[in-house]
Amino acid sequence: MQELLVRGLTLEAEDVLTVDLVAAAGAELPAWTPGAHVDLVVSDGTVRQYSLCGNPESRSLTIAVRHERTGRGGSSWVHASVRPGDRIAVRGVKNHFELETGAPVILIAGGVGITPLLPMAERLASTGVPWRMVYVGRSEARMPFLERVHALGPAASVRETTVSGRPDIAGLLDGLLGDLPDALVYVCGPGPLTGAVQEALDARGLGSRLHAEYFEVPDLPVAEPGAFTLRLERSGVELAVPSGRSALEVVTEAGIDVLSDCEEGICGSCETRVLTGEVDHRDYVLTAAEKAGNSCMMLCVSRALGPRLVVDL
């Protein structure tokens, strides 16, 4: 955990505030790469994940916070209470959404989902790697960082749904993949957008190309959860996880501390090392390759494919 100083706040778009954080005197800021996020500790001590959207070379960490009036209160606290000169606690820099090097890239951003993708686009624009970006939002007034997006040139395009309607994601992807057939696809945005991209790629047999960062669970069918046995190797405990409950709930109830936040498989806080057994991955954090690697799982949503799992807890 590190206390950072709020250097400035900017109203970047309607309801979107950027918070510029710097290290206190004598302290070092952690290094980061495009796609990374920080855990911000909000007023009640819980944490919220925010992608870093500034320049990785700069001596500050910048996050953009959309005010979600019906959310859990983290964004309301930032908008109402955080002021320049305040110190706020930030935990680590993590990157579950790393930009792979070498392959062509398609970036699809929805609204404030532009935040992790913009540093990626700026990095790509400075390399010879072919890339395209489509930035979808309700209206320009609600879309942060338009100036930076326009500065990227013709590889980046902007679509306002109030002007041109909701994009046909399957058709959009076909067009982009026509130009860059081998591209990896990075998407960040609301659940319906990320779900539509996932469905379109799956339908084309290209599901493994998807890299997604979710801030809302996509609207996709979920299989019924099955019961299984979970062994916590370090604790020497064996627990029964029934069909209606998550492994995280059962583990926490047994008095074993596991870091968690979203409890929906989108933040990555509860990532736990798997020692034995095959995981039924139901999270939106790990890539297809990481899921196939079967070396870790998100305890809040993922389950066992077989009767038993052994984890490093």
Ligand code: FES
């Ligand atoms: S608590 Fe967020 S992924 Fe499990």
